[in-house]
Amino acid sequence: MRNRIIIASILIIALAMIAVLPAAALSSIPTLPCEISGTVTINGEPAPPGAIVTAFVAGNEVARIIVREPGMIGGSGPFDERLIIQQSAYGEEREIQPGAEIAFFIHGYPADETARFGSGESLRISITQTALKGDLNGNGRVDIGDVSRVAYMSVGLVEEELRGDFSYDGRVQAADAARIAYFYVGKIPAL
Numbered sequence: 631m632r633n634r635i636i637i638a639s640i641l642i643i644a645l646a647m648i649a650v651l652p653a654a655a656l657s658s659i660p661t662l663p664c665e666i667s668g669t670v671t672i673n674g675e676p677a678p679p680g681a682i683v684t685a686f687v688a689g690n691e692v693a694r695i696i697v698r699e700p701g702m703i704g705g706s707g708p709f710d711e712r713l714i715i716q717q718s719a720y721g722e723e724r725e726i727q728p729g730a731e732i733a734f735f736i737h738g739y740p741a742d743e744t745a746r747f748g749s750g751e752s753l754r755i756s757i758t759q760t761a762l763k764g765d766l767n768g769n770g771r772v773d774i775g776d777v778s779r780v781a782y783m784s785v786g787l788v789e790e791e792l793r794g795d796f797s798y799d800g801r802v803q804a805a806d807a808a809r810i811a812y813f814y815v816g817k818i819p820a821l
């Protein structure tokens with residue numbers, strides 16, 4: 631008699647678990663990210679190691695990756711690093727929709743190309759930067775305003791921007807300020 635009760639209890643518990651399982655299993659299935667790898671060039675040259683590539687959807691940064699080999703982000707091998715955009719990158723409530731435009735920035739400068747988000751897709755891209763390096767105020771040339779802005783960044787008077795980091799080490803220091811100053815007065819040919 632006692633065994634029957636135990637067996638009955640186990641059955642009831644098992645049935646209850648089966649009843650709730652599908653819902654629980656469904657809600658825990660993760661949405662697959664969109665993975666991106668490819669090539670990155672800055673003014674026709676491979677992007678140097680240390681350059682940071684960021685991905686934006688609807689004005690929100692959703693992922694970033696550092697260039698490790700010149701001109702490359704990630705790889706297509708199963709264990710290679712990739713730029714990974716989660717569908718819920720900016721909140722569960724506002725999931726990235728399939729086909730949403732992905733904009734890329736190369737060390738803070740806009741890339742010329744965009745891509746489309748696809749859950750579970752692995753994209754190979756080639757992105758290029760032809761935006762003028764050092765033109766932080768966006769007037770189409772490197773001028774004294776840009777030079778002073780980088781100088782202010784280097785001493786912490788204004789917030790650092792990747793665009794002011796010409797050494798690709800992720801920080802804006804005196805050397806970066808000196809570099810844009812030298813470029814501005816024509817002492818060096820390129821930033």
Ligand SMILES: [Ca+2]
Nearest residue numbers: 765769771773
């Ligand atoms: Ca400028």
Ligand SMILES: [Ca+2]
Nearest residue numbers: 795797801803
């Ligand atoms: Ca730097």
